[in-house]
Amino acid sequence: MIKTTSFEIAYHQFLQPNGEPSGGLPPLARDTDTLHALYHNMVFTRLYDERAVNMQRTGQIGTFASSLGQEAIGAGVGHAMQPDDIIAPSFRESGALFFRGFRVRDLLLYWGGDERGMSNPDVGDDFPICVPISTHCTHAAGAAFAVKYRNEPRVVVCLIGDGGTSKGDFYEAINLAGVWNLPLVVVINNNQWAISVPRSMQTKTETLAQKAIAAGIPGIQIDGNDPIAVRHHVAEAIENARHGNGPTLIEAISYRLCHHTTADDATRYRSDKELEAHRQYDPVPRLRTYMTQQGIWSEEQETQLQTDCKTAIEQEVQHYLASEPQPPESMFDSLYATLPGELESQRRSLMGKE
Numbered sequence: 001m002i003k004t005t006s007f008e009i010a011y012h013q014f015l016q017p018n019g020e021p022s023g024g025l026p027p028l029a030r031d032t033d034t035l036h037a038l039y040h041n042m043v044f045t046r047l048y049d050e051r052a053v054n055m056q057r058t059g060q061i062g063t064f065a066s067s068l069g070q071e072a073i074g075a076g077v078g079h080a081m082q083p084d085d086i087i088a089p090s091f092r093e094s095g096a097l098f099f100r101g102f103r104v105r106d107l108l109l110y111w112g113g114d115e116r117g118m119s120n121p122d123v124g125d126d127f128p129i130c131v132p133i134s135t136h137c138t139h140a141a142g143a144a145f146a147v148k149y150r151n152e153p154r155v156v157v158c159l160i161g162d163g164g165t166s167k168g169d170f171y172e173a174i175n176l177a178g179v180w181n182l183p184l185v186v187v188i189n190n191n192q193w194a195i196s197v198p199r200s201m202q203t204k205t206e207t208l209a210q211k212a213i214a215a216g217i218p219g220i221q222i223d224g225n226d227p228i229a230v231r232h233h234v235a236e237a238i239e240n241a242r243h244g245n246g247p248t249l250i251e252a253i254s255y256r257l258c259h260h261t262t263a264d265d266a267t268r269y270r271s272d273k274e275l276e277a278h279r280q281y282d283p284v285p286r287l288r289t290y291m292t293q294q295g296i297w298s299e300e301q302e303t304q305l306q307t308d309c310k311t312a313i314e315q316e317v318q319h320y321l322a323s324e325p326q327p328p329e330s331m332f333d334s335l336y337a338t339l340p341g342e343l344e345s346q347r348r349s350l351m352g353k354e
Contacts, residue, residue: 009209012233013223017281019289026232032296038079038227039287039297042071044309045095046284048104049258051313052111056262060321061112065091069225069257072283073159073189075099076230080238081157086147088127088140088158092189096159100126104316105323114326115334134164137173137186144182144247155183155241157234163194165208171215177247178215184247185237189224191256196269212249224252225283228290255281327351 014029016022021029028034049066056064067074074095081087087100094107101122109117110129118128125143130136140158147154164170165188177184188208192199205211212219218237222229230252237248255278259266266275291297332339332347339347 005213007210007213009207009219009221011221011223012229013226014228014232015223015226015286015290017225017286019286019293021290026228028232029228034079034231035228035287035291035296038072038075038231039284039291040305040309041075041078041095041098042227042284042287043305044098044313045071045074047306047309048094048107048313051317052108053262055108055317056111061108063261063263064111065261066258067092067094069278069282070189070191070254071095072227072230072287073187073224073252073254076227077157077159077187077234080231080235081155082238082242084124084152084154085238086125086127086140086143086154086156088136088143088156089129090136090159090161090164090189091129091131092161093159097126097129102126104313105319108317108320109323112320114323115330116326134160134167134169136160137164137167137169138176140186141173141176141182141184144177144184145180148180148183153242155185155238157185157187157238159187159189161194162188162190162192162199162208163197163202164188165211166194166202171211174212174215174217174247174249178217181244181246183241183244185234185241186247186249187234188249188251189254190251191224191254193256193260193266193270195260195264196266207251209249209251215247215249217247217249219249219251221251221253224254225281225286227283227287254283257282 013022014025045067049068052061052064053066055061070092074093078096078099087096089097102120106117106120127136127139137158137160140156144156160170174186190208194202207221209219209221222233224230233250237250241247288297329347329350332343
């Protein structure tokens with residue numbers, strides 16, 4: 001008889017949906033500055049999403065992906081990372097990108113079809129938004145190999161959705177990360193829907209975290225609507241990787257309270273009853289309730305935060321709207337170090353020089 005590997009997947013939560021503590025809390029749960037930073041980021045992200053959706057509906061940007069109901073993941077991941085770390089985002093992690101130095105104007109440029117939105121020099125080696133599903137996982141593994149090869153104390157954090165775990169790129173990346181003991185942390189936003197495909201139709205595994213077992217790396221589940229749990233366990237995995245202890249796969253359980261993107265109509269495949277049932281897990285009021293109970297948040301602070309965020313976002317929106325469009329020939333600028341002759345000819349023709 002061949003002995004097979006047995007395993008357990010741990011589930012971690014610190015705040016219940018009603019904001020009450022669930023068991024012992026980590027030190028950061030008593031760190032007012034950290035809690036305020038996480039909350040500010042989530043509120044800012046939600047208000048930015050609202051503004052961006054309205055802009056899409058009025059033709060001021062293209063298709064947009066909201067993170068409504070999933071803000072704790074972006075906030076927790078972004079705050080857990082060190083400045084020299086590298087993020088490889090999917091397309092729903094605005095909160096993490098704000099912590100990494102991306103501005104609203106950058107993201108609006110991107111969603112408006114302008115590649116300059118991903119070229120902010122202040123974001124260092126961070127990867128641009130990746131819309132193709134899971135293709136950036138292998139890029140993240142490659143970057144993690146590079147920083148290990150250079151003996152740099154940096155960690156790469158890759159974020160994907162639950163649908164991304166059904167792609168070969170995901171499996172190849174975690175397999176290489178395990179074999180090469182790479183400083184890579186993969187965070188899955190399990191928001192239960194891969195566009196219109198529910199979690200139950202994507203895989204027969206009981207958890208997505210257990211997919212780490214095949215790669216020989218640790219895998220855990222966390223409450224992705226608990227910002228304290230996200231911040232704590234992502235930071236723990238990052239520091240573990242930074243000290244040479246290899247990769248971790250984290251499945252963050254959340255729920256998509258919005259359409260997949262502004263090009264989607266979730267009412268065609270998801271019931272109102274299901275949607276309403278998940279509103280009780282919303283991460284924003286959860287953290288606000290906890291902070292209020294701890295005496296570190298008030299109605300006055302909430303009002304001021306809402307005003308400050310809306311003002312800052314509107315200033316960024318106006319900056320975006322005032323941006324001069326790229327000239328058409330710029331589409332050739334980032335293709336090659338030296339353009340092949342046929343493309344150079346096309347470029348000259350577009351500029352009216354032929």
